[in-house]
Amino acid sequence: MIFYPGRHIRLLFLGLVCFCSAPVHAQKERSFLKTADSYFMVGNYRAAIPYYEQVLNSDKAQPLALYRAGVSYLAYDKDRASDYLYKAQRLNPNVAPDIEYWLGRADHVNYRFDDAVEHYKLYANTLPKNAQARKEVDLLIQQSRTAQKFVQKPKDLFVRNLGPTINSPFSDHSPVISRDNKTLIYTTRNRTAVHEKVNTDGEYTEEIVEAVRLDADTWSEPRSLNLHLNSKGHDASIQLFDNDTRLLMYRQSQNGDFYVARRKESNWSLPEKLNGHINTPNYESDAFITHDNNTLYFATTHFSKKGDKDLFMSRKDANGVWGKPVSLGNTINTAFDEDSPFLTPDGKTLYFTSRGHNTMGGYDVFVSHLDSVTQTWSAPENMGYPINSPDDDTYFRLNADGTMAYLSSYRMGGYGEKDIWSIDLSKEVKIKGQVANAEKVDATTLEINFTSRPKNNRALQYYAPVLSTGDFEIQLQSGRTYQVTFKQNGQVISTQEYEVPATAAPEVVKTAAFRILEDKLSQAAPVKSKK
Missing domain, CATH: 2.60.40.1120 (Carboxypeptidase-like, regulatory domain)
Incomplete structure (x- = not known):
């Protein structure tokens, strides 16, 4: 055999490179996994996903990475979440103690309700008989069956995403439509000039923006409202009222309070905190001022022993001061969160969102009617599918003539996380x-x-x-x-x-x-x- 020393040197060199690169590659993979897990543990799923993907690009047979990536994807890509969770279980049936729970959640939001119920039952069997989590599982089973019932009998309504000009890969919510239907004010957690720093949850601080309708289906690029309106903390739109001259809004102060800003030509004044007995040291989330400007309906945790949100109302006195809140009662409020009240101009129909009652999963939109004789609210009625979905559906708002509604939803077909959708209600x-x-x-x-x-x-x-x-x-x-x-x-x-x-x-x-x-x-x- 002829000896070629140069060839052997090259082969030896390539062998050394391969031998050395394997530990380097493994080290990089461990680093990606460590970073992904650090984000996952604090609930920053958005930031965790790219690192899990780096790991899975190198080795798709990592059940724990697949499991955690699947959980992370649930708010952003429901199909992929389901795919990853099922792959994780096939590789390792015991990949996590709660794998059956997450498979149930994935099937639930992907409209596979019978499968969701089976997974929830399997998860319940792993829990101690007196475990509090069993009650949650029972509720999820009930929600899956409710969702299946509504989906099988959908209402003749068209729910349409407002598109990528309005909706971003981040959370977009709290739509407020002007009386002439030409201006949309809403809240975004997308990056803006005011908020450029990502929070620990992977999203930017909430900011109020405005878009103008260009034609029936097209909106202008949203513009940030002035610095008077948007602070360094979370700010959110709630309601245009008083002939669209005033904006009711949420501001992150004292755990969340209500403010009002006044329109000054094309700009807004410095917001002023609502007076009287409305704002508390606890969380006030969303509200609605009636057509006559004299009654306020709002959601707060202040009066709840468990910390859930309930709906209250307050009337303005002769001096313009908001009076002591009165609960809307057990017909409306449940042991779970109630939020986002909205009343029709005649004050006789109340729309709100709830995690209680007979939801399809998460928050659903409900409607209740006022008995003019007894002045009591009727038992809330679920607005059904497709207004509601198996995931969170919130911030339901009607336009001035009641033929179009807007809401925020995590439903499938969106552009990232929570999106704003429209519903044509004309008959x-x-x-x-x-x-x-x-x-x-x-x-x-x-x-x-x-x-x-x-x-x-x-x-x-x-x-x-x-x-x-x-x-x-x-x-x-x-x-x-x-x-x-x-x-x-x-x-x-x-x-x-x-x-x-x-x-x-x-x-x-x-x-x-x-x-x-x-x-x-x-x-x-x-x-x-x-x-």
Whole structure:
């Protein structure tokens, strides 16, 4: 055999490199895992994920890293969370004492409710008979079954994400819409010029921002409101009131208090703390001031022995001072958190969020109605799916005419963590119409077409046949203005406008009369709605 010393030297060198790089690689992997675990232990899952991914890129068969990465992903990527948790269990069925709990949570938020219940039961079997955690598991099982019931009978509503201009990879919540529907004020934990330092939970400090509607589905880039409004701590939007001239807001002082800022042309004043008996040394989270500015509904932990949030109301006295809070009672408040009250302008319908009652999981949106005789609230009704999801759904707010709602949700299909979504609540209503002077023409030869003004980039068109009496019936979407075109023998003989007032109530019958073949066309005022 011919000896080539140079070749052997190169092979020896490559062997030494491989021998030396293996410990270096292992050391780097241990460093990534240590860093990931340090973030995981303090609940900074956002920061932990990239380090776990570095570890798993090198070795996908690490059950503990898969388990912790799966738990970390639950708020950001529910599919991946489930994938990692199941892989972790397949590699090591005993990877963690609570693996069945987390598999149940992953299945729950991924709409696999039967599987979630099975995992919750398996986890319960690992607990001592008198363990407090068993009550939590029983509640989760109940929530899974409730979620399954609602998902199987969804409401005919479209829930739409407001898109990446509004929603960021971080938490975006607390939407506040102006009366003209053109301005959205909300709270973000995205990076801004005011807040550039990441908190221990992996997100930036809450800041109030504003976006302007450019068209039906498009918003401007959000801009930070002035430094008077945003402090160095957490600040959050709550409500525009008093004809949109004042902003009710949350500020991180004394564990969380309510403030009011006044609009000064295109800017805002320095916020002032609410007076009276509202703010306490404990946590005040969210609130709502009624249409007459005299009653405040709010959530606080101050009166709870367990530290959960309950809903209270306070009335303003003759001197403009908020009076002592009164609980909304056990019909509304539970042993769990109640938050985010919102009332309709007539003060008779209350929307709020709760972790109690019959939720689908986490916070759900509920509605309750005021009995005008007894002045008591009805048993809360879950708003159902798709308004609610198996994860947290909070900060439900209606626009001025009640045809559109906004809420914050962790649901699937978002852009990161909590996102802001819109819900079209307008309903189809029956219109009973009459061509008042139909005797001037053969009514049966008339064609009537209703065309709505474009909304959400689409116009709706409807056709109504006419009886010989001039009467017709048609189903129209509420909250829209229609161009009504009368044709005979293909010729347009009259064009008018008809507005169907906004309503979120089903089966409303409205009556309208039209006149045609006159020099000055007129439309009679619609008769008052009948339910």
